[in-house]
Amino acid sequence: MAEQSVSIYRxxxxxxxxxxxxxxxxxxxxxxxxxxLNQLYDIIGEKSVFVNAAGCMTLLSVYPFTxxxxxxxxxxxASAPAGAQGVRDALDILIQKKRMNPDDDMQVVVLTGDGxxxxxxxxxxxxxxERELNFLYICYDNEGYGNTGQQFSAATPHGAxxxxxxGSAGYPGYKKDLFAIWAAHKPAYxxxxxxxxxxxxxxxxxxxxxxxxxxxxxxxxxxxTGWDFDPKETVAIGKLAVKTGVWPLKEYVDGxxxxxxxxxxxxxxxxxxxxxxxxxxxxxxxKNVRLISEIQKRVDDxxxxxxx
Amino acid sequence: xxxxxxxxxxAAAWGARLALSDYVPAFPxxxxxxxxxxxxxxxxxxxxxxxxxxxxxxxxxxTAAASAAASGIRVFSxxxxxxxxxxxxxxxxxxxxxxxxxxxxxxRGLASPITLEPDHNDIMAARDCGFLQIHCATCQEVLDSxxxxxxxAEDQSIRLPVIVNMDGFYLSFTREPVEIPQAEKAADxxxxxxxxxxxxxxxxxxxxxxxxxxxxxxxxxxxxxxxAAQNGIxxxxxxxxxxxxxxxxxxxxxxxxxxxxxxxxxxMLGSFATKAQVAVDQLRKTGVKVGLLRPRLLRPxxxxxxxxxxxxKSGVAVVxxxxxxxxxxxxxxxxxxxxxxxxxxxRQLLSFIGGLGGRDIxxxxxxxxxxxxxxxxxxxxxxxxxxxxxxxxxxxxxxLQAAASVERNELNNSGAETNG
Numbered sequence: 001m002a003e004q005s006v007s008i009y010r011x012x013x014x015x016x017x018x019x020x021x022x023x024x025x026x027x028x029x030x031x032x033x034x035x036x037l038n039q040l041y042d043i044i045g046e047k048s049v050f051v052n053a054a055g056c057m058t059l060l061s062v063y064p065f066t067x068x069x070x071x072x073x074x075x076x077x078a079s080a081p082a083g084a085q086g087v088r089d090a091l092d093i094l095i096q097k098k099r100m101n102p103d104d105d106m107q108v109v110v111l112t113g114d115g116x117x118x119x120x121x122x123x124x125x126x127x128x129x130e131r132e133l134n135f136l137y138i139c140y141d142n143e144g145y146g147n148t149g150q151q152f153s154a155a156t157p158h159g160a161x162x163x164x165x166x167g168s169a170g171y172p173g174y175k176k177d178l179f180a181i182w183a184a185h186k187p188a189y190x191x192x193x194x195x196x197x198x199x200x201x202x203x204x205x206x207x208x209x210x211x212x213x214x215x216x217x218x219x220x221x222x223x224x225t226g227w228d229f230d231p232k233e234t235v236a237i238g239k240l241a242v243k244t245g246v247w248p249l250k251e252y253v254d255g256x257x258x259x260x261x262x263x264x265x266x267x268x269x270x271x272x273x274x275x276x277x278x279x280x281x282x283x284x285x286x287k288n289v290r291l292i293s294e295i296q297k298r299v300d301d302x303x304x305x306x307x308x
Numbered sequence: 309x310x311x312x313x314x315x316x317x318x319a320a321a322w323g324a325r326l327a328l329s330d331y332v333p334a335f336p337x338x339x340x341x342x343x344x345x346x347x348x349x350x351x352x353x354x355x356x357x358x359x360x361x362x363x364x365x366x367x368x369x370x371t372a373a374a375s376a377a378a379s380g381i382r383v384f385s386x387x388x389x390x391x392x393x394x395x396x397x398x399x400x401x402x403x404x405x406x407x408x409x410x411x412x413x414x415x416r417g418l419a420s421p422i423t424l425e426p427d428h429n430d431i432m433a434a435r436d437c438g439f440l441q442i443h444c445a446t447c448q449e450v451l452d453s454x455x456x457x458x459x460x461a462e463d464q465s466i467r468l469p470v471i472v473n474m475d476g477f478y479l480s481f482t483r484e485p486v487e488i489p490q491a492e493k494a495a496d497x498x499x500x501x502x503x504x505x506x507x508x509x510x511x512x513x514x515x516x517x518x519x520x521x522x523x524x525x526x527x528x529x530x531x532x533x534x535x536a537a538q539n540g541i542x543x544x545x546x547x548x549x550x551x552x553x554x555x556x557x558x559x560x561x562x563x564x565x566x567x568x569x570x571x572x573x574x575x576m577l578g579s580f581a582t583k584a585q586v587a588v589d590q591l592r593k594t595g596v597k598v599g600l601l602r603p604r605l606l607r608p609x610x611x612x613x614x615x616x617x618x619x620x621k622s623g624v625a626v627v628x629x630x631x632x633x634x635x636x637x638x639x640x641x642x643x644x645x646x647x648x649x650x651x652x653x654x655r656q657l658l659s660f661i662g663g664l665g666g667r668d669i670x671x672x673x674x675x676x677x678x679x680x681x682x683x684x685x686x687x688x689x690x691x692x693x694x695x696x697x698x699x700x701x702x703x704x705x706x707x708l709q710a711a712a713s714v715e716r717n718e719l720n721n722s723g724a725e726t727n728g
Binding site for chain 2: 046047049051058059061062063066068069070071072073074075076078079081082083084085086087089090091092093094097099100101103104105106123124126127131
């Protein structure tokens, strides 16, 4: 699939070398969500207001500190998109009534975890898309209620151990397909990203920034504390999520879904699973071949339906 | 002076329009819906220069309202009952943003059982959320209070959202003659919206509503909101004078009727107090020294004014149109807190619960309330809280229960036949 628009981000050397987001946040070492945020904030820039829902990243702005050079508004777990609606409408009204210089306008960005995006905030998100709200939505998806100690959420993958799925089979449910749910609303843009693939991420944020309307992004966020791995492995695990085909990098534009990085020779899912403590019960005390095969089959089935 | 026939809902919509609200996030709920229908007609026809957006819930509606206010515009919204409760998390949350806006609540009883008719349990549930509260008894008052609410909310020393409360049906759907203030006069009174430092601009980034760590900063900000709310007493008193001078209508924080020489005083909120007023007139004709106090301002609670107005009275009967399960009436306990330990406080403070879910409170019941209070004063013995209910109502209730049981038996019998 040929890239239609010309991106300024063709390789790693095109990415910004200095970062806008401040350091010293209380996020965990190796936080995959912060990794993604750090990269996308460089492209979104400081003319932005981040509207946040309850989650790990609520702790980014703790009085009197913030890593953001732009603005921030914390709302509640379920209604960050409604907060974005209020801010966007207010800015539009101020410009229309000539009570604000248009240069003072900002990109309105919703920032929530998967707990809010896949669950409690889904109604507010659906309604924001239906109203064609002009906003960016960034979901950092660490596949569980991470801030409260990684209980399973609607984003938790099948078989993963969480604080509320500790049995030998792990989480019995299946990860909700939020990409498809969002895309069904026909918003301007939907994409999946991961911090371990910075060029793909940069291109997608760049593309989203060039559009108007609802622009929706899900960032897989490897989580050392919740997924139980050494923080230094965050990038490796993010790359493996793509190479094994567990996390398809794709985008939805104009009714079409395109995969932006197709792993032609997919690594076995085992390579991704065995690095994470949340899947240790699949390998110890003995290998759970049935469950690993089931996970592999679901990934294979997904890609068998992808035309490239 | 020309007057128009307006419902309470219509009056609220006029208040929002005359205050030059920029933005109205909305969600339909009975009996408030007429407010947003009216505003949507005006905005569609360009008669009101505001943007209206229908949200998918009251939780989102209050979030959007406060977020817009926090971005620096004047905001109006309205809800009722279950909607107020659905948005409750955000009522508590956004008051701390210190972004002023006005929310009209059309009071309606809460489930269960589900009902459409009015009482005050919805608004009482919001009493600790940080919004100031003005309670209305007439449609004129709804319009005027909406204008006053913006001044109160936006005052430099307050900066808190305000709820204007009216009773569903009794005010929301009742047409009364209302003087609609001249647009220029109303705009002058309310003034232009000054967001002060609560706003979002690219050139002056700000973090709002951030987290705190530890009890000390948390307490600091909570105390700040409380002190700001308390400032509302003095601000309201100034505002009231200015309003009276401008529009010729005076709204004290507590409306006092025949209280000066009264021995017994009834205390009630909202439009049902007008029923008590009729009872006071009747009793006065027979020589009973009875009066009525109707607080308009519930938050901040006008405790000092209550003490002053009730000083030296023999007995007070608080009629609560709400019920705190396991305790009784909310206004009664609040008043007890204000009066306790005052040297000249009334010796008897009685609690009556009535008017739940739109249940009427009849003249005879008010006579009984006064008589029970007189007895308590004479015997220096406070009776337990009284739940107003008549024998007639009990008979009707028993009929409904009998009908329910006949229907159930009918169903059981026919079921048995089919199965058999």
